[in-house]
Amino acid sequence: MIDPQLLREDPDTIRRSQEARGASVGIVDQAIEAEAARRSAISEFERLRAEQNALGKRVASAPKEEKAALVAQAQDLAAGVKAAQQAAGDAERHFTDLTRSIANVVLDGVPAGGEDDFVVLREVGEKPEFGFEAKDHLVIGEGLDAIDMARGAKVSGARFYFLKGVGARLELALMSLGLDRALEAGFTPVIPPTLVKPEIMEGTGFLGEHAEEVYYLPADELYLVGTSEVPLAGLHSNEIVDLSAGPLRYAGWSTCYRREAGSYGKDTRGIIRVHQFNKLEMFVYTTPEDAEAEHERLVGWQEGMLQALGLSYRVIDVAAGDLGTSAARKFDVEAWVPTQNAYRELTSTSNCTTFQARRLGIRSRGEGGTRPVATLNGTLATTRWIVALLETHQQEDGSVVVPEALRPYLGGLDVLRPVTGR
RNA sequence: GGAGACGUCGCAUAGUCCGGUCGAGUGCACCACCCUGCUAAGGUGGAGAGGGGUUUGACCCCUCCGUGGGUUCAAAUCCCACCGUCUCCGCCA
Numbered sequence: 425m426i427d428p429q430l431l432r433e434d435p436d437t438i439r440r441s442q443e444a445r446g447a448s449v450g451i452v453d454q455a456i457e458a459e460a461a462r463r464s465a466i467s468e469f470e471r472l473r474a475e476q477n478a479l480g481k482r483v484a485s486a487p488k489e490e491k492a493a494l495v496a497q498a499q500d501l502a503a504g505v506k507a508a509q510q511a512a513g514d515a516e517r518h519f520t521d522l523t524r525s526i527a528n529v530v531l532d533g534v535p536a537g538g539e540d541d542f543v544v545l546r547e548v549g550e551k552p553e554f555g556f557e558a559k560d561h562l563v564i565g566e567g568l569d570a571i572d573m574a575r576g577a578k579v580s581g582a583r584f585y586f587l588k589g590v591g592a593r594l595e596l597a598l599m600s601l602g603l604d605r606a607l608e609a610g611f612t613p614v615i616p617p618t619l620v621k622p623e624i625m626e627g628t629g630f631l632g633e634h635a636e637e638v639y640y641l642p643a644d645e646l647y648l649v650g651t652s653e654v655p656l657a658g659l660h661s662n663e664i665v666d667l668s669a670g671p672l673r674y675a676g677w678s679t680c681y682r683r684e685a686g687s688y689g690k691d692t693r694g695i696i697r698v699h700q701f702n703k704l705e706m707f708v709y710t711t712p713e714d715a716e717a718e719h720e721r722l723v724g725w726q727e728g729m730l731q732a733l734g735l736s737y738r739v740i741d742v743a744a745g746d747l748g749t750s751a752a753r754k755f756d757v758e759a760w761v762p763t764q765n766a767y768r769e770l771t772s773t774s775n776c777t778t779f780q781a782r783r784l785g786i787r788s789r790g791e792g793g794t795r796p797v798a799t800l801n802g803t804l805a806t807t808r809w810i811v812a813l814l815e816t817h818q819q820e821d822g823s824v825v826v827p828e829a830l831r832p833y834l835g836g837l838d839v840l841r842p843v844t845g846r
Numbered sequence: 847g848g849a850g851a852c853g854u855c856g857c858a859u860a861g862u863c864c865g866g867u868c869g870a871g872u873g874c875a876c877c878a879c880c881c882u883g884c885u886a887a888g889g890u891g892g893a894g895a896g897g898g899g900u901u902u903g904a905c906c907c908c909u910c911c912g913u914g915g916g917u918u919c920a921a922a923u924c925c926c927a928c929c930g931u932c933u934c935c936g937c938c939a
């Protein structure tokens with residue numbers, strides 16, 4: 425949720441943000457109107473309620489013979505109070521609904537426009553060259569008996585898969601490497617619930633334009649999370665957290681579920697785009713002042729992971745129109761995928777400023793009261809990384825060299841070799 | 847799945863039967879000050895969250911006793927639903 429004070433004092437900033445996102449500008453004026461209506465409705469209700477309270481006090485202490493008359497008087501008031509309360513509640517809800525449908529205000533410097541209007545911040549590492557025809561990750565993965573798409577489809581349908589053998593081990597290794605690095609950086613490891621209540625899913629901003637992406641279990645009124653950002657944001661919902669000793673940093677490991685509605689025919693091959701995968705996610709609660717610096721730190725940790733794995737990548741500043749509802753700025757780290765001759769997103773880190781915290785009621789104590797904290801998230805490892813890993817480090821015979829950083833997590837294994845006669 | 851108990855302002859608890867004196871008492875912890883030449887203790891005062899108004903005054907008002915409804919002139923207190931916690935029984939890993 426945007427800052428209501430900003431709405432009142434500097435609506436132009438919000439209008440500019442909405443414009444950069446290609447979102448509705450008119451809604452800003454509707455929200456301002458609703459704000460005024462809300463305040464006058466509340467004032468009216470409170471005036472009547474005060475009167476009722478005063479009268480109630482007199483009823484309680486009045487002598488018997490005056491009581492009947494006073495009660496009659498109070499009865500007259502009661503109906504009016506009830507109506508005013510109803511009106512105030514309606515006005516409040518109307519205002520909240522409008523305000524909630526305004527996306528987070530993008531930060532200065534975020535490129536305007538849509539998906540293709542990102543700005544490349546840097547490219548790092550040499551793109552791999554092969555003296556042979558490179559195979560794609562699925563061919564390699566099947567050769568290693570690491571990925572089984574066909575049986576995944578048999579058991580669960582399209583976009584499901586089995587990781588087995590070195591495939592399964594590779595994923596666990598990636599997560600473990602990421603977790604060790606997170607621990608080094610002071611993160612608290614967390615294994616969160618992956619089914620969450622509506623208000624948590626709502627609060628993180630995933631039920632806006634991306635509602636179709638989310639699995640829902642109507643029998644239990646629970647949502648399956650698409651990232652552990654959701655439970656980790658909910659972790660401190662409606663709490664006043666203590667940031668006096670620095671940011672609260674969590675590294676959440678969880679399975680993630682995505683419906684991938686609207687991406688029919690896109691990335692149908694292999695494990696690039698799937699309904700279920702694992703992810704190690706960083707999630708940080710910090711002060712609004714520190715948020716941008718923390719965002720840079722998160723990108724740094726992410727880049728450290730890709731570098732350790734010997735992957736070639738670029739970092740992009742995602743354009744306003746391609747940001748999620750909650751993000752004020754987002755950096756994607758994209759790894760080079762040789763057979764696609766393209767960079768593909770491996771990590772994403774968003775600065776949600778105070779937007780999520782406001783919706784979820786997460787504050788910290790400062791001078792003169794409480795105020796919303798800033799929240800940020802970023803990826804440290806996901807199943808998809810296997811794609812870049814296999815393709816980048818493949819050899820002509822179908823084997824794959826394991827990056828040194830990963831070997832300790834694979835029992836010292838340095839080369840993954842094709843399996844024959846399975 | 848069956849039965850029962852409980853959910854109060856950081857923590858612990860009083861209040862709920864008999865609605866107004868609870869706009870919520872007490873203890874601990876906390877903050878400020880005072881006293882005491884150490885330590886412990888003692889004294890005084892303060893202290894929650896959200897919102898509205900404002901002559902912007904350290905002022906006034908409204909809301910918050912798990913959540914949401916209802917009854918009533920008036921609800922922490924009565925009624926209903928839901929959520930959560932705990933105990934016992936059953937069933938099953």
